[in-house]
Amino acid sequence: MTALAHTAGPPEGPRAAAFLHAARERERVACLPEAIACYEAAIAAAERAGDDAVLAEALRRLAVVQRHRSGAASARALCQKSYEVARQAGNDLLAAEALNTLGGLHLSAGAPEDARRVFLEALELGGSSREVRARVEQNLGILANIRGELHEAIAWYERSTRARKRRTLWRCSTSWVHGAPKRTPIG
Numbered sequence: 001m002t003a004l005a006h007t008a009g010p011p012e013g014p015r016a017a018a019f020l021h022a023a024r025e026r027e028r029v030a031c032l033p034e035a036i037a038c039y040e041a042a043i044a045a046a047e048r049a050g051d052d053a054v055l056a057e058a059l060r061r062l063a064v065v066q067r068h069r070s071g072a073a074s075a076r077a078l079c080q081k082s083y084e085v086a087r088q089a090g091n092d093l094l095a096a097e098a099l100n101t102l103g104g105l106h107l108s109a110g111a112p113e114d115a116r117r118v119f120l121e122a123l124e125l126g127g128s129s130r131e132v133r134a135r136v137e138q139n140l141g142i143l144a145n146i147r148g149e150l151h152e153a154i155a156w157y158e159r160s161t162r163a164r165k166r167r168t169l170w171r172c173s174t175s176w177v178h179g180a181p182k183r184t185p186i187g
Contacts, residue, residue, distance in 0.1 A: 012049030016042050020058050027065060035065055052089035056082045060098050067105060076105050096126020100136050107143060116143055134163035 023038030039062040046055035059082035067075035079102040086094035099122035106115035119140050126132035141156030 012045045013051045013054075016045035016049055016051050016054040016058070019045055020054050020061075023058065023061065027061070032065055032069060036062065036069075039065065052085050053091060053094060056086040056089065056091065056094040056098065059085065060094075060101050063101060063105070067108070072105065072109055076102065076109075079105060092125050093129050093132060096122040096129070096132050096136070099125065100132065100139060103136075103139060107139070107146075112143060112147060116140070119143065130163045134160045137163060 019038050019042035023035045023042055026032075026035035026038055039058050042054060042058040043062065046052070046058060059078050063075040063078035063082065066078060079098055083095050083098035083102065086092075086098055099118050103115045103118035103122060106112075106118060119136055123133065123136045123140070126136070137156050137160035141153045141160060144150075144153035144156055
């Protein structure tokens with residue numbers, strides 16, 4: 001390894017993932033300006049490295065932070081870009097996550113029909129993941145509840161709960177099988 005390579009730091013891919021991790025940590029402790037800076041650094045590093053998974057995730061998470069800071073238009077644009085990156089990379093789960101977030105943005109903007117359309121698309125795209133399915137179904141339940149469709153809301157909430165229980169049971173049984181006798185549900 002040359003001295004120049006040594007001083008340059010890690011390659012962009014690992015740097016992008018490290019920035020994403022740091023951003024999530026900053027967001028968890030409500031340091032939003034720092035989280036935004038880290039998400040932006042993750043996006044720049046992921047673009048340079050061609051790491052579409054980190055790029056899509058960082059764009060989506062930055063959209064959520066922007067929404068909390070009253071940047072609805074910016075949040076929608078970031079979410080749309082996250083979706084496009086994930087689709088181009090062939091990552092249906094990240095695309096579904098982006099759509100689920102975009103649906104929430106539509107809902108908070110007072111566009112329930114757009115929200116429902118996008119949530120259903122997210123469910124179709126990422127429904128194979130118990131975790132994604134549970135979140136999308138919960139959002140569909142919230143939407144139905146807002147619209148006064150209580151029977152439909154209950155049905156969506158029950159589906160979401162079943163998906164969460166299956167995920168928890170699966171993760172607990174998997175940890176037991178792999179020698180980690182943890183009986184505590186994860187998530």
